[in-house]
Amino acid sequence: MAMTQTQRYGVFAALALVMAATRIHLSLFHHDIWDASWGIFFLAGFWLRGSARWAFPLLMAEAVLIDYIVITNMGISFWSHYCVSAGYWFLIPAYGSLWMGGSWLAKRQRGLTLSTLGMAVAVLLVSEAACYVISNGSFYWLSSHVPTPKSFTAWFANLGDWYLPFLQTTALYAGLGAVLHVLTVQMARTSEHHGQMQN
Template identity: 85%
Template sequence: MALTQTQRVGIFAALILVMAATRIHHFNALPDASWGIFFLAGFWLRGSARWAFPVLMAAAVLIDYVVITDLGIDFWSHYCVSAGYWFLVPAYGALWMGGSWLAKRQHGLKLSTLGMAVAVLLVSEAACYVISNGSFYWLSSHVPAPKSFAAWFENLGDWYLPFLQTTALYAGLGAVLHVLALQVARVSQHHGQAQH
């Protein structure tokens, strides 16, 4: 389904709103959607990475800045902000690239597309997780020394499943919305053809 520029901007705005609502933790029951958002953005906004990815990345940093400083904490001294924080760019880039790769190679609403989507999500989410977790573990002063590969692998195992579940939840919701939008477009197209 080819998107118009207006549709792309609308999707982009919706993705930023969802990311802001969940990243701020304003609604405590909702986990952070950022990872799923970057994967879905790569899928839906494929070909718009030159403007969409940097703006989405800047929005993520701005949201973090607002939340942290609203707590009365200096942004640069917050627990989550270290030299590793800047590795979120390639980490989120892995999710974007996964979504974009899937968009280019998917073949419509087929079981094979679903299988490919699950595999691509698992690979891109794992790459994002290793980059973000590894950069925090190895570069943050908040992780006590001595640091070791054994301790890092244990840490990877502790947090992997929750991050995967949250990312899969939002990617799955996006997939449902995508299928619904395709079905609505088909019904509208058939209805338009029937009137002529």
């Protein structure tokens, strides 16, 4: 589905708003709204393919800014927070893997078909796993908050502890995005069909 530049800006604004609302809420209040960031980067790669030069850096900057605001508002120095270490910068390739997965899918999908659905599930699983390994691994190996001595056995155990919750959350938001995509495509087809009937 081709989009105008104005539509791209609108999609970007909507994705940025959802990420801000869920990322801030998760950090400031309780864990009753899950952080949509991973799903947002996957969907952005799909919907905004070809706009990575401006959209990806802006989403990354938003994520870092939200983290900074939340952490400093807690009265904590940004770099002394438990979740921030040298591994924090690996969020760029981690989120980048989600963006690339969505972009790859957008280039190769064949419309609203079962084969596209199967491809979407496979691509989401692969890109989410890459994001998870990069983000978890960089934190485990580079953070001073992880007890030493560090080992691959302990890292693999840590990977297993957190993989399913991250996968479920990412799949939830990507699934909601897929439903929205299907509805939008169907509405556009219906509108186009009515236009042709009137002509």
